[in-house]
Amino acid sequence: MSSLESSAVSSPPLPEAARPSRVWKFWGTCLWGVLIFAAMFAGQFALVACFVLAKGLPFDHASMTAAAGSGTVISLSVMMGLPAVLAVLWLATRLSGTPFADYLALRRTSWSNLAIGIVALAVLVIGWDMVSRAIGREVAPGFMVDVLKSAQADGALWLLVIAFSIAAPATEELMVRGFLYRGWSQSFLGPAGAIVLSSLVWTAMHAQYYDWFLFSEVMSIGLVLGIMRWRSNSTWLTIIMHGLNNFAATLQTIWLAGQS
Numbered sequence: 001m002s003s004l005e006s007s008a009v010s011s012p013p014l015p016e017a018a019r020p021s022r023v024w025k026f027w028g029t030c031l032w033g034v035l036i037f038a039a040m041f042a043g044q045f046a047l048v049a050c051f052v053l054a055k056g057l058p059f060d061h062a063s064m065t066a067a068a069g070s071g072t073v074i075s076l077s078v079m080m081g082l083p084a085v086l087a088v089l090w091l092a093t094r095l096s097g098t099p100f101a102d103y104l105a106l107r108r109t110s111w112s113n114l115a116i117g118i119v120a121l122a123v124l125v126i127g128w129d130m131v132s133r134a135i136g137r138e139v140a141p142g143f144m145v146d147v148l149k150s151a152q153a154d155g156a157l158w159l160l161v162i163a164f165s166i167a168a169p170a171t172e173e174l175m176v177r178g179f180l181y182r183g184w185s186q187s188f189l190g191p192a193g194a195i196v197l198s199s200l201v202w203t204a205m206h207a208q209y210y211d212w213f214l215f216s217e218v219m220s221i222g223l224v225l226g227i228m229r230w231r232s233n234s235t236w237l238t239i240i241m242h243g244l245n246n247f248a249a250t251l252q253t254i255w256l257a258g259q260s
Contacts, residue, residue: 029183032092043084044077071151075163082171104178109234117228128217169242176202178235195226
């Protein structure tokens with residue numbers, strides 16, 4: 001056997017070329033965003049439907065609406081939205097060829113970014129509260145007070161705190177500042193356009209507030225979260241900021257509800 005033939009036999013096979021990774025751009029991100037939102041809604045709807053059926057209630061609009069007003073059901077439905085969203089996000093990132101954590105910017109950030117984000121968000125929220133009091137508005141939205149009282153009556157206040165302070169922020173940030181921002185920021189929109197558009201989408205997701213003042217507040221908070229996502233390149237940071245904001249808002253609502 002010649003040396004050339006020996007070399008050919010002993011050489012290990014070349015590995016297959018890895019499929020190049022990509023980022024879903026504007027329209028791809030839009031389409032996947034619709035699927036992610038549909039999955040979140042389906043997960044939440046399924047929980048409410050199961051509650052109605054378990055109670056032996058008629059499966060109609062009135063029963064679904066009544067069940068959805070329960071603090072316990074709302075808390076559990078918010079939690080059910082998270083695994084549904086994670087499943088679609090996993091599929092979208094897998095098909096892109098980019099690792100899940102890399103695509104969604106699930107990376108650590110600096111303590112200085114965390115401090116800047118928390119202070120900026122605190123100043124913004126306190127400012128909105130001061131304006132709200134100055135024009136004679138209730139600081140806590142009536143929707144939140146009703147949900148909290150319902151959860152208290154069910155003995156499920158702890159469940160509400162977990163849902164609003166952990167599950168909801170994780171779900172929304174992974175979807176909005178994680179997936180939507182990533183794709184849109186690398187499209188013709190650029191980072192600035194992605195921050196604005198993702199904040200608009202996030203504001204629209206809070207339709208339960210049905211109030212221009214609260215919509216404006218939510219939009220401004222979304223812009224701060226978007227800016228910190230761009231500055232830090234970390235979705236973990238915005239999840240923490242969002243969670244702390246919701247936790248503070250829940251404690252504030254508990255205190256205000258106790259005063260009424």
